[in-house]
Amino acid sequence: MADCEAILEFVYENCLDNGATWFSYHFTPIFESQTSKKTFIWSRDYPLEFQRRYVSGAWREIDPVPRLTFQYGPVLVWRDAIELGRGDPKAERFFEETVTAGVDNWVGFAVFGPRNRNAYCSMRFERDPADFSNEQLQQIHSLLLAAHLQICKIMDGGRASVSLSEREREVLEWMGRGKSSVDIGTILDISPETVRTYTRRIFDKLDTNDRVTATVRALKLGLVEL
Numbered sequence: 001m002a003d004c005e006a007i008l009e010f011v012y013e014n015c016l017d018n019g020a021t022w023f024s025y026h027f028t029p030i031f032e033s034q035t036s037k038k039t040f041i042w043s044r045d046y047p048l049e050f051q052r053r054y055v056s057g058a059w060r061e062i063d064p065v066p067r068l069t070f071q072y073g074p075v076l077v078w079r080d081a082i083e084l085g086r087g088d089p090k091a092e093r094f095f096e097e098t099v100t101a102g103v104d105n106w107v108g109f110a111v112f113g114p115r116n117r118n119a120y121c122s123m124r125f126e127r128d129p130a131d132f133s134n135e136q137l138q139q140i141h142s143l144l145l146a147a148h149l150q151i152c153k154i155m156d157g158g159r160a161s162v163s164l165s166e167r168e169r170e171v172l173e174w175m176g177r178g179k180s181s182v183d184i185g186t187i188l189d190i191s192p193e194t195v196r197t198y199t200r201r202i203f204d205k206l207d208t209n210d211r212v213t214a215t216v217r218a219l220k221l222g223l224v225e226l
Helices: 004-016 048-056 065-072 078-084 089-100 134-156 166-176 181-188 192-205 211-220
Strands: 020-027 040-044 075-077 106-111 119-125
Touching (some): 004 020, 065 119, 078 106, 166 181
Antiparallel strands (some): 106 119
């Protein structure tokens, strides 16, 4: 069975053929919002400055697109999201700042999973997706839905009871925030090789071989908070 990261890579590779240039997958814990700090985000090719301002800055807190996508979607193009956000000061601020930063041609996808384990996906394209056919956007949405359902299935396949040491939990939390072994080593003042040792232990305990699966299983089990 493919691991979660391989599934997301496969999705993105397929969407590249449709002109995608950025992609993110937001796995939402039960009873949390899509912009909650507990929501796990996996992304590819987002500009580093955008990642910094979204994950570590204020953009994530005021981003209205996930909420609007679940409310008006399940597929919502950037142009329509801007119109729907008019009159909401936080939404207008988000769109003003992101457009100034060069963000355009986005699409939001609401993806529903079993037992309220939903996900939000965002994708940027080379051209305005408002000009895409409904069939093209629906095919992408169907692919994202199938991927999310498979990820939920994999997540349920983990061991029912897992115990992590405090250091393993720290490594996993930084891993879930997208940090490399070198980055984690610097943050925790340990060597990258020591980080990799902890990573192997984490993978063994969570019965996986990739970071995405480890993170979503740990979130499900309440072992970490991102």
